[in-house]
Amino acid sequence: MNLSARQLTIDLYHCKNSKLQEMEAVQYQLRELLEAADCNIIDLRAQELADDHYAIVTLFPEGHALLHVFPGLRYVAGDIFLCKEEAQPEEFFKAMRKFFAPDKTKTTFLKRGDFASPKDFKPTIKTRVAPLRKIHNTGAKVIRILARRNRS
Structure with a gap:
């Protein structure tokens, strides 16, 4: 048997979606996304793990x-x-990014199931960090900071 799989990890920072508080709304969104990608869901569970967070497993x-x-x-x-x-787990990421509306993201792609000989094994990992907001008037901010330092 030859297994070749892909895994995508995501970190979404400073999410703006007010539905973040609603575990059922996030659970519903995840179900809709996976069903649209033709994933045949066997089980989907949501669980509050502590006062400050919850997990959804599918x-x-x-x-x-x-x-x-x-x-x-x-x-x-x-x-x-x-x-x-x-x-293409990237489609999952795009939909999650759209739903949660984060300011910054970090994604890591992993190729899984590589059965090469141990001496040839080098994992394929790509990590990307991307701020989603652009900094406005950067030049003006730098000039103000430098002007304050010169006055001191």
Whole structure:
């Protein structure tokens, strides 16, 4: 058997969606997203883990999806594992980014199931950090900071 899979981990910082507080709304969104991607959901469970966060776990034949949501921090951590080489977990990320509306994201792609010999094994990992807001008037801010320092 040859297994080649892809996994995407996501960190969403400073989320703006007010539904972050509503575990059922996030659970519904995750179900809708996975069903639209033709994932046959076996089980989807949401559980409040502490006063400050909850988790949603989804199992399907093609893999799994997991979200940890911290409403007080406006932070979401998650991953999706898909047991198909041609899988595109990036679509999952795009939909989550659209739903949660974060200021900054961090994604890491992992290629899983590489059965090369141990001496040839080098994991394929790509990490990307991207702020979603642009800084306005950067030049003017730098000039003000320098002017304050010169006065001191």
